Amino acid sequence: MISVRDLWKVYGPRANRIVGSPEADLPRGELQQRFGNVVAMRDVNLDVAPGEVFVVMGLSGSGKSTLIRCITRLIEPTSGQVIVEGDDVTAASAAELLQIRRHKVSMVFQHFGLLPHRTLLDNVAFGLELRGMNRTARRERAAQTLELVGLPGMGDYKPHQLSGGQQQRVGLARALATDPDIMLFDEPFSALDPLIRREMQDEIVRLRREVRKTMMFITHDLSEALRLGDRIAIMRDGRFVQVGTPTEVVLEPADEYVANFVRDVPRSHVVPVDAVMAPPADGPYAGEVLAGTKVRDAVALVAHSDLPVRVVRDGRTVGTLDRVGVLSVIAAEEL
Amino acid sequence: MFRGKRRIFAAGLLLATFATACGDDADSTVAPASTTAGATDSTEGSDTTEAGSDTTEAVADTTEPSAPSEACPTSGEAITLAVNPWTGSAVNAYVAKSIIECELGTPVEIIEIDENATWVGLDDGSIDAVLEIWPSGHAADFDTYIAGKGSVVDLGPLGPSAKIGWYVPKFVVDAHPELATWEGFQNPELAKLFATAESGDLGQFTMGDPSYVTYDEQIIANLGLPLKYVVAGSEAALLTAIDQSIADQKPILMQFWQPHWKQLEVELVEVKLPDISPACEAALASQDGTYACDYPVDELYKAANAGLEEKNAAAFNLLKNLQLTTEQQSEIAGYVDRDGMSAAEAGQKWVDANAAVWQAWLS
């Protein structure tokens, strides 16, 4: 769905010269001082499969916002290639780019980006309006979408009358209204307080089930990344330091930096039972869990009985889980 | 930008209002049009199509207040006379207006305008004529438009003459009789009576509007007087300075002129400057900065756009023949400055009473 190849973004004069050169590896301050350049993103490669949620995680200044903006060329990459659904975005003409933005990809913004002079309905209908859809049709569609995100009948409100969480629901609705195949999220929930954030994350999970979109999600919050991502990319100083499933990232951090990041994550939250099960055995079981279940969710079952639990995949027993396995995971958390 | 509902209301509101204004007018047009037709100075209306009748009528309304209601019926293309901001200029024009409208049947539009701006209008014909020009202040205009480009023609003398000079309030001469002539100002002690913060140790010579002709700086220098030339910048400032001087009994020396309405209000005395000598005439011609005499007398004259003769020969002739004596002009001006009439009323009053005088201009 989305492929990114060798993508660079360098700010400053004669940026092309820096791409791929040894200077690119200079410390940031020195590069800025000597050449006036800043490398925001270097040599990024990624592929997002259809229906996948790909999370990019990093601290502020790591280049993740730059990356997501390069997908639809809100920021012009310095070099490299972006392909969206087979279309080469980086080579697209202005007109083609407009078509891609209008029909294939939509984006949800960090500070919501609602247009204060428009009603909610007109905000949600914005993308459709740009496409040239007629007023009645687009307003009808917008009203439906507002309902979908849980704001039925509020179309005539103005953005400033809403709470932050509600505003971002509108932002979400706006992105959904154009029915794109791909949705980009730029730290959409970072401005919300924790309870609301949790609620919105649930919303994303629900939407994912219901509308099945390909999503690229930027966040600086690890637990958000672990909750939502099928795969996570950790970004630092403009490059990917690790790309993998949540389990891989937590259990096999690629370097010290990632390790530091994931240190406080309770293993039981990310480790699936398959990772710690013993080979299948006969004998009585206390019950069964599906393969892929997180250890945390199996604890109660295992703890209730002395007997092991059966791990099942596709109706077949693939292993057993006992207290030892569970405790080994939990014990590792305490280290 | 705005809410749709409101926009529709606003549009409706405006439309309805204007529709009312115009529609209602249709049936009442006849009456005002017939009465105002005569008084109309200019109806400009030929290019209006949609709002036709309404517009012409309304334009007529605007000029109505300035036209005396008893004006005669007129037709044809209006003649535009310029009025500059002093009484004499206004009464000449209204005298002419009354005669042209009643005797020639041609409408006259009066435009009140700055005297310097007048020339550009004379040049392109948006002003047809002006009846009082002070030659001293407009030598360059004469050269440019009358002698040079030929777009303006000299209509000959108006009759009255004017005189620029140095003036002091009467109380100054009462206290120091020697200040009635320029020699008195050679005495630094006496000159110092006129000192201000601006002039320091010297006496101050005050010039009003810099657009008026002035040789004062040359005269002061060439006569070697201990005076400093200060430009007040405007006639209003100069007039205020006179009031101030009278109020404080603080002497003021300035360039002033006759006739001027202020002369009726306060007593001013002209300071005698050296008589005009051949040397001074030469200096005037060569503009070499050696002028040191009194101002020459201004013979007021009239001028018209070069196309006026073709446009309206009768009016052109009348304006050419129009002449007033100094007494006649100050009589009419007196109606305004002394008796508080409007210039239009004053002009009409004189025209009504002096048919014999102006009948001669018509031939």
Added chain:
Amino acid sequence: MAVSVETLPTLVSDEVLIARRRERRIGFVVFTGLAVLAFVVPHEVPSWMDTGIQRWAQDRYRWSILNRESALIFRWFFNPVTDALNWSVEHAESWLLALRWPGVVAVTAAVGWRTGGVRAAIIGAAAMGGVGVIADWDLAMRTLAIMLVAVLIALLLGVPLGILAAQSDRFERVLRVVLDTAQVMPVFVYFSPLQVAFALKFAPAVMATVIYALPPAVRLTNLGLRQVPVVATEVAESFGSTKLQRLFKVQLPMARRSILLGLNQVIMMAFAIVVLAALLGTGDLGQEVLKAIQKTEVGTAFAAGMGVVLLAVALDRVTTGERPAHRLRLLNWLPRVPFRVAGAIAVGGAVATVIAARVFEWQQFPSWLTIDIAPTIDGWFDWAKNNVRKGVPVIGGTQAISDFLTTWVLDPLRDFLWWLPWLVVVVGLAFVGWLSKGWRLALTVTVCMVLIGTMGSIPGGGGRVTLWDLAMDTLSQVLVAIVLSVLIALPLGILAGRSDLVERLLRPFLDIAQVLPQFVYLIPVVFLFSIGRAAGVAACVVYAVPPCIRLTALGMREVAMPPREAAISFGATGRQEMRFVQLPLARKAILLGINQTLMMVLATVIIAALVGAGSLGLVAYEATAKPNVKLGQGVAGGLSIVLLAIMLDRITQAWGTSPDTDRRT
């Protein structure tokens, strides 16, 4: 993008500090050296520097006069535009008159209600009605017609220019110089050329008004567009909007407030110039003022001037539709009516009024409603003549102030500037520029000042006077006027910024002082301060103080609450809180106020010339007075004023924008 911004300052600060210190040392050495050198070179501006701009302008003017019938630019551009402008004003006027006075008041109220609610409707209608009460209604309608056309054109030109300026930094920089010129160039300089181009009456008057009133429309459109949050444009782009879609659906609507503020400023500026435009024979309220001034009838001039003020207020309130935070308490008693009903009532009311006005022939404004305020004003003026000019205890009165100012402030300052070799002045001002912002500004200042040197000389004082010397004279007056304005305005502004009562008391005076035609106070100023530079300074101060008060008060009010609360929570007294928190935080706004003061002062230099200030203003004025011989001089004088303005503007603006660290060192 966010990336670079976040990390830069901390990384380089040390090196930058060292570099800055070194640069500072270099700068002092360089400027000291230059100053010493400048003392050696000739004292006067050398005559070879005269670029002949006067001749050039004079020749262009002469050419236009001789060729205005035949030249293509006249036949294909100026003449059609002239016709169109005259046509527009005449029709606007005839519509206004066709509405009759009750109709105009009703439409004002209806439009006001539509844009700004009941409050705007009431104020608008009251102001419009007030015009008829104190001034001649028909003349006022002519003024209104001219203004409507001029304001409309200013918007039609200004908003697109503002949009272009917002797209390109380079265009913005060029445009800024053009706009500064339009704002500060004395109207008198371009009066005669405008007349040659657009003939008499309405067309040149409209054009002059447009030139003068255009800058705020451009500036505030540009500003509004540039202040649209980045995220909004990103949103538009990400959903695939074209440039035009982005502009019309996102940026312009979001810049609406700023553009409306621009409209408000356009209206204020336009009305401020009404009286000058009357010199061209418009025959409107402005001419009423002129005529009264000519006869030194202060009260009559003031009455006509107040008519202009009320027109401006009416037009401003109903077009900008300001919705104030605190509503009139009275309005809360009124029953709330649904929008449709209210709309029907408004439309119906306006239509009914127009019909009634025509049926009952309410042609003239009823005389029993008019009030002649002239005698009252004359009475006040007479009182001031006797009690303010002289005999005031301790300070003696305005005459004494005037004499003191001339002898002990204006004279020494001017003579000092004249005593300095001209290059020393250039270097000195460049040094101030460098201190304020750096080399770039120093260069700008130098260019401005040297250009003044190239303006040549004019006859005067028994020989020739260089424009440079006149500019120094003007500069001395301008500096004094600015200092005085700030001394008067700052305390008042601070007071108004802290007390609602003071602000409410001041507001009407500020409104009036800003729009009341300057000509109206020409005579009082002369009477109170006597002809001369002191009177000129006084005229400038009267005009420049209001915006300074306003911006200071605004700056004080806009200081965010948290720091003030913090100070109070630590036990600061009101005075301490003001001194340590509010004033420092409002500094930027206050400096902006000073910057505006300066532009106002320079724009008033020309009026100052009409009360005896002489110098550049007088030279510029003479361009109108004797265009056939002195237009070139006027252009040079006007340009010199513009150059002074740009120089002073850039320096004061640097004070307002430079980072705090710079100021402290």
